[in-house]
Amino acid sequence: MIDLYTWTTPNGRKVSILLEELGIDYNVHAINIGKDEQHAPEFLKISPNNKIPAIVDHEAGISLMESGAIMWYLAEKHGRFLPEGQAARAEVMQWLMWQMGGFGPMAGQAHHFLHFNPGKAAYAEERFGAEVKRLYSVLDKQLEGRDHVCGEYSIADMACWPWVSRYEWQQIDLAxxxxVRAWYQRLRARDAVQKGYHVPKVMGDIPEG
Known part of the structure; x- marks a missing residue:
């Protein structure tokens, strides 16, 4: 059994979407980061960096933090959403790292300055707004002629999609x-994506794109 510690953020939704796609049983523990529950001593034993998501795999006797590491672990353990060939696996890893190292952090900064604190830092708004647009262009080019980021549906798609779902916070027009828009809508229609999006609780409708 998997225990998932999460909240309604893109990084949290990455893992809950994967768990739903895998169709395995898991327990959900809501960690309300708005109430600083991520700093509780009990949670820090599982996630020393006081970030969600985190999991405990009781079968394997392991706890993991960092959404990308969790996704890689679960995909490998269950033999799904990760290609078998070395080159294909490396491509998925490449785009997972692209999301972890670039797209997610830059989109997160755009949320902070453009959505939550508009008008407070013009340079930051311009800097992160422009970088997010550049990254959307990179993803759009990668998806040209493809249904999914790496050809077949994989953890690379599940990692990127929740960040795109907040395109409005980033002042992005998917048109x-x-x-990206076609890919976003294609994934949005998946039952597992819809279920995983609403973990640990429903926070309104999924943006249509």
Whole structure:
């Protein structure tokens, strides 16, 4: 059994979407980061960096933090959403790292300055707004002629999609990125994506794109 510690953020939704796609049983523990529950001593034993998501795999006797590491672990353990060939696996890892190291952090900064604190830092708004647009262009080019980021549906898609779902917070018009928009809507229609999006609780409708 898997225990998932999470909240309604893109990083949290990455893992809950994967768990739903895998169709395995898991227990959900809501960690309300708005109430600083991520700093509780009990949670820090599982996630020393006081960030969600985190999991405990009781079968394996392991706890993990960092959404990308969790996704890689679960995909490998269950033999799904990760190609078998070395080159194909490396491509998925490449785009997972792209999301972890670039797309997610830059989109998060855009949320902070453009959505939550508009008008407070013009340079930051311009800097992160421009970088997010550049990253959307990178993803749009990658998706040209493809249904999914790496050809077959994989953890790379599940890692990127929740961040795109907050395109409005980033002041992004998906019409400017037609390949991203089509891909976003394609994944949005999946039952597991819809279920995973609403973990640990429903926070309104999923943006249509």
């Amino acid at each position: 400017d990125y037609p390949n």
